[in-house]
Amino acid sequence: MADIYVFIGPPGAGKGTVGEMFCEKTKAVHVSTGDILRQEMAAGTDLGNKVKGIIAAGGLVSDDIVAEMVENRLKKDDIVANGCLLDGFPRTVPQAEALKGILQRTNHRMAAVVLIEADNEMLITRLTSRRMCSNKACGAIFNIIAMPPKKEGICDRCGAKLYQRTDDTREAALNRLDVYAKQTAPLIDFYEAEGNLVRTTSTNDTPEVNFARLMDALKK
Numbered sequence: 001m002a003d004i005y006v007f008i009g010p011p012g013a014g015k016g017t018v019g020e021m022f023c024e025k026t027k028a029v030h031v032s033t034g035d036i037l038r039q040e041m042a043a044g045t046d047l048g049n050k051v052k053g054i055i056a057a058g059g060l061v062s063d064d065i066v067a068e069m070v071e072n073r074l075k076k077d078d079i080v081a082n083g084c085l086l087d088g089f090p091r092t093v094p095q096a097e098a099l100k101g102i103l104q105r106t107n108h109r110m111a112a113v114v115l116i117e118a119d120n121e122m123l124i125t126r127l128t129s130r131r132m133c134s135n136k137a138c139g140a141i142f143n144i145i146a147m148p149p150k151k152e153g154i155c156d157r158c159g160a161k162l163y164q165r166t167d168d169t170r171e172a173a174l175n176r177l178d179v180y181a182k183q184t185a186p187l188i189d190f191y192e193a194e195g196n197l198v199r200t201t202s203t204n205d206t207p208e209v210n211f212a213r214l215m216d217a218l219k220k
C-alpha cells in the first residue's frame with residue numbers, strides 16, 4: 001500500500017514548484033494525466049489508440065477513460081514502491097469518486113489532499129507580471145517582479161517596447177481565478193467531508209519557505 005497525494009491550488013500559487021520539491025524530497029512519483037495520455041498513445045495500447053481517435057476527431061477524453069488510465073498507472077511498480085503525487089486528476093467530484101474506487105482496487109491510500117490557498121491580489125500580481133518584447137525577431141520575455149527590465153517598458157536586449165499579452169491582463173487573471181474557484185469548491189467540500197483535506201498557504205516567501213510550510217501542514 002502506497003501513499004497517494006493530490007495538490008489543489010489556484011493558478012499563480014506555485015503548485016508546480018512545491019510539487020516538484022515534494023517529489024524530490026519524498027521520492028513520490030509525479031504523475032500527470034497529460035503525461036499518462038501521451039505515454040499510452042506512444043505505447044500504442046488499446047486505450048492509447050482509442051484516445052488518439054477521440055483527439056483526432058476533436059472530441060474530449062471522457063472521465064471513464066482518464067480514470068482507467070490513472071488506474072493502470074497506479075498499478076506500476078514505481079508507484080507501489082514510492083507512492084505518487086497526482087497532477088491534473090481529480091478535477092471534479094465524479095473524478096474524485098472514481099479515484100476513491102481506484103485506490104480501493106489498487107490497494108493504495110489517499111494520504112492527503114493538499115489545498116494551497118493564497119491571497120487573490122498576490123495571485124493577480126503574479127499572473128499579470130509578464131511582459132513581452134514587441135520586436136518579433138527578439139522575442140525576449142520579462143517579468144516585472146522576478147526579472148524586470150532595466151528601463152520600465154523597454155526591452156534590455158533590443159530596445160523595443162514591451163507589451164502585455166491579453167491573457168496576462170488583470171481581467172484575464174480574474175477570470176482564471178474565478179473559473180478555478182468555481183471548479184474546485186465542490187472538490188474541496190468533497191475532500192473535507194472525506195477527512196483528507198490539509199490546508200497550507202502560499203505567500204511571497206521563497207519556494208523553500210512555502211515548501212517547508214506545506215510539509216509542516218502535512219506533519220512530514
Ligand SMILES: [Zn+2]
Binds near residue numbers: 138
Ligand atoms: Zn527585444
